[in-house]
Amino acid sequence: MNQNTYWRENLKLLKILLVIWFCVSFGFGIILVDWLDQFTFFGFKLGFWFAQQGSIYVFVILIFIYSWRMNILDKKYNKDNHSPK
């Protein structure tokens, strides 16, 4: 029971983060790139910025959010106190 809710919460977190992952790269950097280019951001066209800079920064943030949230989840379900052999 405990194990199942832990896994479900993990999957929920994965879904949210992967939707963001898809939006910033495939969404903003590829599909919507021409439309976003009408806006400027720090001197860049916005779509171009996402394609060559922004998406990479978001990727980094996503991994650290995952790591942080999972550590909290591990604690909640008492999973952080042994290292696998």
Next chain:
Amino acid sequence: MSTQELTYIFVGLSFALYILIAIASRVKSTKDFYVAGSGVNPVVNGMATAADWMSAASFLSMAGIIAFLGRDGSVYLMGWTGGYVLLALLLAPYLRKFGKYTVPDFIGTRYYSRVARVVAVVCLIFVSFTYVAGQMRGVGIVFSRFLEVDINTGVIVGMAIVFIYAVLGGMKGITYTQVAQYCVLIFAYLVPAIFISIMITGNPIPQLGLGTASAEGTSVLTKLDNILQDLGFSPYTSGVKSSIDVFAITAALMFGTAGLPHVLVRFFTVPKVADARKSAGYALVFIAILYTTAPAVASFARLNIIDTLHDVPYSDTPAWVNNWENTGLIAWLDKNDDGIIQYGPGSAFSPPKPIFTDKKGDHGQRLIENKPSETSNNEIYIDRDIIVLANPEIAGLPGWVIALVAAGGVAAALSTAAGLLLVISSAISHDLLKKTFMPKISDRQELLYARISSAIAICVAGLFGIYPPAFVAQVVAFAFGLAASSLFPALLMGIFSEKITKEGAIAGMLTGLIFTFSYIVYFKFVFPEHNSHDYWLFGISPEGIGLIGMILNFFVAKVVSNFSKKPPESVISLIKSLRNP
């Protein structure tokens, strides 16, 4: 001191450092050899992963490709970083929990089948060898240009260094040399980028300099767009490739990155599951430092090249043009006999790569056999691989910066080559010998076989570098498509689905691999004249076809699993334990 002497000193010092580290981290057990005893600090592992991952392609070629492709070059930037999100969220923590040495090991155990293990070994060897050949070429280019030795000598020196620390130290030796190599390569990449950013934009941070408006009120990108349009190119910040192709290539690179064995195995080396997650984050930070600088380097270089070459008499060009011409990576064909270089869209001559004769032209340029192309006014051929190496020279930076870049290029190539050679050798000694054909060998014997196969793999890789098969350069990018269509789905389904059976996984991997491989071979080697948008399936180029191969893999695995006998109880409990850190 001359640039060449400085280069000898820098490259020599870096080699001495790698060997010292190797001697300090010799190993005695297979666990140390395969996964560094699973005792690597996550931040250290992140740095080693970054060096492992950033190859000669990232260091030497990527900025050059982006410089010439403009926005379409984003496929490499997003594709080669976005895969880390998949890696960190979907694979690394679970593979760390599994913990047993290799990627085929996981596939063989999860799919309770020797056949699945051997199929995974075949995929791994194919992916890793195409990749390693490219690294050796990178070492060769650096040596031939900066140390003015024969390419073969360069390859042999590179092999000898990798031999020492990979055979002696296994994963432990490789890990700590990769940390040193990361420091060398990132410093070598950033120093010229920062100098050039200050010179062109006044902003020391290249990532910001790219967008900063200069004194004339326009940013580098706007200026580049205008100049390129004046010369007849399409603007730098808009794309030429179709959206679907850009989408497919980016996806194939991302999923391929997440399925690359030499990257995955790095996450077996940290102590805990939580460390694997954190480590992937640090790895991407260290990678992103280079990957966000690359687009800036690319546009600065493109601007500088046009400034130095276009409408400039050949006799007035700086010395670097001549140096690179001597290595055969720059060629000039004076089509209108005016002694002045004209730069524009299209290939200057056909075939597009220069074939040099022994003769010199009126202006001292090397003459070529190629026919001038009628449709283009362009007169100059510039190999994309030289952009990063030539960048400091183009910008007129001092000799020590150039020497540093040479050492960085060698570090990038060697660190990746070592990582690849290790997964090849452990797949042979552990998966083929110990787990399949010679199960009775002891730990000590297995370690000996691991060292022998690593030595053989280095020699084969060296041969690829000395006698590069014509197809190598073309195939490297396809290693990703193959990894995406074969290994990635098998790993993902192995963790997230209890229903996939061994029959399903084997059928899926083979479908993905064979489909992707045939599509690439068909368009690249059988009918290269058909390799255009009109003939492609759904308008997807061979570079991006791994995405379709991957979808086929998932589909076939699912269908076949429905018609085969359920996985045994022991596998179900293995999956449960993977999900429980």
